[in-house]
Amino acid sequence: MIMSAKVDTSLPLEYQTEQDRMNILGFWVFLGAEIVLFATLFGVYGVLYERFAGGPTHKDIFVIKDVMIQTVLLLTSSFTMGIAIFEMRRHNLKGLITWLVITLALGAGFLFMEINEFIHYAHEGATMQTSAFLSSLFVLLGTHGAHVTLGIGWATMVIIQLLKRGLTPTTARKTFIIGLYWHFLDVVWIFIFTFVYLKGLVA
Amino acid sequence: MGIKWDEFFITGDPLILGSQIAILLTMIGAVAGITYLKKWKYLWTEWLTTVDHKKIGIMYIISAVLMFFRGGMDGLLMKAQTARPEMEFLNSQHYNEIFTTHGVIMILFMAMPFLIGLMNVVIPLQIGARDVAFPQLNALSFWLFFSGAMLFNISFVIGGSPDAGWTSYFPLAGKEFSPGIGNNFYAVALQIAGIGTLMTGINFIVTILKMRTKGMTLMKMPMFTWTTFVTSILIVAAFPIFTVALALMTFDRLYGTHFFTVSGGGMDMLWANLFWLWGHPEVYIVALPAFGIFSEVIATFSRKSLFGYKSMVFSILGIALLSMVVWVHHFYTMGSGPAVNSFFSITTMAIAIPTGVKMFNWLFTMRKGRIKITSAMLWALAFVPCFVIGGVTGVMLAMGAADYQYHNTLFLVAHFHYVLIPGVVFAVFAGLYYWWPKMFGFMLNEKIGKWHFWLFVIGFNVTFMPMFFLGLNGAVRRAYTYSAESGFAPLFMLSAIGSIVLAAGFAVFCYNIYWSIRYADRNISSDPWDARTLEWSTASPVQFYNFAKLPEVKSLDPFWHMKKKNEGLTLHDSEIEEIHMPSNSWVPIYMGVIFGIAGFFLVFEWHIAAAVAGIGIFAGLIIRSFDYNEGFHVKKDEIHRIENAWRKTEGEVHDHVS
Ligand code: HEM
Ligand SMILES: [Cu+2]
Numbered sequence: 001m002i003m004s005a006k007v008d009t010s011l012p013l014e015y016q017t018e019q020d021r022m023n024i025l026g027f028w029v030f031l032g033a034e035i036v037l038f039a040t041l042f043g044v045y046g047v048l049y050e051r052f053a054g055g056p057t058h059k060d061i062f063v064i065k066d067v068m069i070q071t072v073l074l075l076t077s078s079f080t081m082g083i084a085i086f087e088m089r090r091h092n093l094k095g096l097i098t099w100l101v102i103t104l105a106l107g108a109g110f111l112f113m114e115i116n117e118f119i120h121y122a123h124e125g126a127t128m129q130t131s132a133f134l135s136s137l138f139v140l141l142g143t144h145g146a147h148v149t150l151g152i153g154w155a156t157m158v159i160i161q162l163l164k165r166g167l168t169p170t171t172a173r174k175t176f177i178i179g180l181y182w183h184f185l186d187v188v189w190i191f192i193f194t195f196v197y198l199k200g201l202v203a
Numbered sequence: 204m205g206i207k208w209d210e211f212f213i214t215g216d217p218l219i220l221g222s223q224i225a226i227l228l229t230m231i232g233a234v235a236g237i238t239y240l241k242k243w244k245y246l247w248t249e250w251l252t253t254v255d256h257k258k259i260g261i262m263y264i265i266s267a268v269l270m271f272f273r274g275g276m277d278g279l280l281m282k283a284q285t286a287r288p289e290m291e292f293l294n295s296q297h298y299n300e301i302f303t304t305h306g307v308i309m310i311l312f313m314a315m316p317f318l319i320g321l322m323n324v325v326i327p328l329q330i331g332a333r334d335v336a337f338p339q340l341n342a343l344s345f346w347l348f349f350s351g352a353m354l355f356n357i358s359f360v361i362g363g364s365p366d367a368g369w370t371s372y373f374p375l376a377g378k379e380f381s382p383g384i385g386n387n388f389y390a391v392a393l394q395i396a397g398i399g400t401l402m403t404g405i406n407f408i409v410t411i412l413k414m415r416t417k418g419m420t421l422m423k424m425p426m427f428t429w430t431t432f433v434t435s436i437l438i439v440a441a442f443p444i445f446t447v448a449l450a451l452m453t454f455d456r457l458y459g460t461h462f463f464t465v466s467g468g469g470m471d472m473l474w475a476n477l478f479w480l481w482g483h484p485e486v487y488i489v490a491l492p493a494f495g496i497f498s499e500v501i502a503t504f505s506r507k508s509l510f511g512y513k514s515m516v517f518s519i520l521g522i523a524l525l526s527m528v529v530w531v532h533h534f535y536t537m538g539s540g541p542a543v544n545s546f547f548s549i550t551t552m553a554i555a556i557p558t559g560v561k562m563f564n565w566l567f568t569m570r571k572g573r574i575k576i577t578s579a580m581l582w583a584l585a586f587v588p589c590f591v592i593g594g595v596t597g598v599m600l601a602m603g604a605a606d607y608q609y610h611n612t613l614f615l616v617a618h619f620h621y622v623l624i625p626g627v628v629f630a631v632f633a634g635l636y637y638w639w640p641k642m643f644g645f646m647l648n649e650k651i652g653k654w655h656f657w658l659f660v661i662g663f664n665v666t667f668m669p670m671f672f673l674g675l676n677g678a679v680r681r682a683y684t685y686s687a688e689s690g691f692a693p694l695f696m697l698s699a700i701g702s703i704v705l706a707a708g709f710a711v712f713c714y715n716i717y718w719s720i721r722y723a724d725r726n727i728s729s730d731p732w733d734a735r736t737l738e739w740s741t742a743s744p745v746q747f748y749n750f751a752k753l754p755e756v757k758s759l760d761p762f763w764h765m766k767k768k769n770e771g772l773t774l775h776d777s778e779i780e781e782i783h784m785p786s787n788s789w790v791p792i793y794m795g796v797i798f799g800i801a802g803f804f805l806v807f808e809w810h811i812a813a814a815v816a817g818i819g820i821f822a823g824l825i826i827r828s829f830d831y832n833e834g835f836h837v838k839k840d841e842i843h844r845i846e847n848a849w850r851k852t853e854g855e856v857h858d859h860v861s
Contacts (some may be wrong), residue, residue, distance in 0.1 A: 022336045028411045029439060033401055037443035044473065051468030132468035135460035157828045163852050
């Protein structure tokens with residue numbers, strides 16, 4: 001549709017065509033739906049979080065050190081994602097891909113920690129089936145973790161397209177959108193960190 | 204993988220055996236027919252892979268009519284069962300299954316797709332656009348809806364129907380009390396269809412925000428576009444809640460978690476809250492577009508601009524906001540205390556204010572109008588008093604203290620049918636009669652249409668009016684029978700007779716479609732109603748690119764003013780430019796099929812098979828990600844040819860209304 005010759009330099013690459021602008025707006029609306037989805041999960045957790053049914057409580061299972069590491073990994077990955085988009089705006093393909101890969105590596109590190117955390121919980125006898133508290137905890141964390149997993153897979157697809165096609169308005173738009181998604185997951189994590197872990201430890 | 208093969212097909216009930224045979228024969232007949240007529244290729248290229256909003260809309264509408272038939276059959280079966288006291292036509296289990304599938308199908312697989320179908324056909328045309336913002340996503344929405352609907356519908360012949368009501372309250376809907384797989388169908392099929400609906404919401408928000416033609420500011424949008432816009436926002440705000448609720452239900456049923464269970468610290472009322480947090484906005488998701496349809500129809504056939512346009516817009520927004528804060532009125536009897544119940548009583552009653560404003564606006568639009576009584580207008584006229592009955596009884600139910608009396612009686616059932624049937628069914632009928640010529644290039648027969656109208660409206664009132672009184676006398680809902688001593692028998696009988704008249708109305712509607720396809724005049728104007736909005740300024744049926752030249756809007760009711768001032772109606776050769784259109788795609792239907800398969804396995808709790816099918820879903824996503832098809836350009840010659848063809852016949856056609 002759009003030839004590189006027609007690029008309007010007053011706009012970022014990802015905003016070149018009307019279709020690109022619509023895709024980005026559409027993704028913002030989708031994020032709105034995601035906010036409702038996570039808000040509901042937080043609500044459910046808020047209702048059930050003290051229903052231990054005789055099973056382990058927050059203090060029995062949370063390991064604050066590991067959670068801190070997870071938090072640092074994910075927050076840093078949000079920062080490196082920011083740098084990646086910055087490199088994209090500078091039309092630096094190599095820089096963009098490098099920072100994307102670093103971001104995904106950090107994301108994978110986070111996932112690795114989270115899976116370990118789940119295994120640790122299971123060893124403590126805290127599974128999804130134990131109590132309402134644990135059901136809501138696992139589903140809230142799991143939904144976030146599944147989003148991160150999906151994000152890694154999706155970003156990998158985008159990286160392949162960047163390698164194959166270089167920076168075009170379309171690949172720039174796709175990269176920008178995955179960037180939005182990644183920051184969003186980071187924001188959700190901040191809420192999880194505060195309302196699940198910190199609150200659980202002071203309770 | 205604990206499936207017992209002898210329970211796979213439901214056996215032993217003559218009604219179900221009959222349906223199984225009928226389904227099999229229909230399928231064989233359809234496949235044989237299409238093969239014989241050599242229509243597979245046509246079907247595939249013109250319909251199954253289409254991304255054209257008009258065709259997608261038509262497919263939604265066809266599915267909705269079929270689902271109306273299925274849901275209506277359920278309704279009739281229930282009416283037959285309760286026609287006499289102590290009948291033994293359906294047993295209690297069967298009755299439970301039927302009111303459950305009836306409720307789900309009517310709301311999610313009839314009302315929703317019918318309205319979304321009309322939205323698909325009309326909205327891009329009304330705003331002067333060539334398609335929706337994301338045509339391929341639109342096709343995906345349709346196929347996900349379709350796949351969910353099919354999955355839900357097979358439950359009564361394979362595996363067993365859900366039987367815990369359309370609200371599927373816990374603990375009844377949980378594994379402890381409903382150990383079969385029936386309720387898995389509810390959790391999984393609605394999830395699949397719900398994702399499709401969410402995508403539709405996103406699509407229409409972006410379409411309406413970004414694709415309006417030159418000059419169409421927000422406050423110059425037709426009312427149907429406004430209501431669709433607000434409905435789409437409600438979809439995005441409410442459907443994720445249902446997504447979560449259904450997912451948690453799935454976890455509880457399949458993986459032994461304790462969200463809503465009685466044991467393990469679960470909380471059954473949490474389900475009721477989540478369900479209605481989605482469920483009440485859902486009622487307005489279907490009602491608002493219906494209000495939009497009535498607004499268009501009333502303005503057109505009163506030959507006046509809509510009265511109080513601005514107040515209409517603000518009342519829609521008001522209704523949408525209020526609809527998010529009334530959900531507790533569905534369970535006043537939960538015992539949240541007088542303070543909570545009073546709050547929700549007041550918010551609920553407050554909805555009557557903006558709704559009342561709309562009612563008066565419609566009435567004032569008609570005042571001093573030169574009203575043309577067409578079939579479409581008749582539905583709008585009948586809507587007003589019938590919906591007022593629904594609304595007034597709604598305010599009665601809204602009073603928390605009084606609701607302890609009405610709760611779970613047939614009074615409630617009568618109330619919501621008085622809201623949903625005038626508010627949605629009358630509206631989609633009005634919309635169908637009104638926009639039919641735009642979709643197909645011929646009209647539905649007006650005379651048969653009036654038969655359809657009178658039978659349906661009289662039947663509707665005779666069916667549901669007695670239920671108010673039955674409810675006040677103490678007849679509970681969801682009860683498969685009653686004793687002769689209760690004294691309910693005469694009113695139940697009356698109601699059953701009404702439902703036969705209602706069904707006759709529906710049959711006449713089907714006959715009208717058949718008659719019109721065969722005999723209706725094909726040589727009609729592209730604007731047979733002398734209408735006001737942009738969809739009527741282009742050909743009927745609409746050419747695939749909608750508009751050769753995008754129209755320019757200067758006021759409300761733009762087409763009306765274009766006709767009055769005679770400007771912008773003609774097309775000069777020099778104005779024709781190449782048009783860019785999206786290409787067809789097989790990915791959406793593939794996704795629908797694979798979601799259906801994965802869902803089916805999940806229902807039967809065959810987790811490995813479901814996971815394998817899940818890989819197919821990811822494959823589809825990856826294929827889509829690597830798809831760089833940029834569509835195609837329609838050449839000037841072709842546009843020329845198409846435009847000449849319909850513009851020349853104008854003036855030699857049979858006019859209808861004006
Ligand atoms: C076309 C004629 C219709 C008939 C004859 C009919 C009849 C009935 C009957 C007899 C019941 C069950 C009453 C009971 O609790 O025992 C019922 C329930 C229900 N109907 Fe209809 N109905 C019709 C149309 C509709 C429409 C158009 C909608 C929605 C758009 C609808 C939505 C529902 C719902 C949600 C329920 C509640 C199901 C439940 O209890 O879980 N019905 N209907
Ligand atoms: Cu409600």
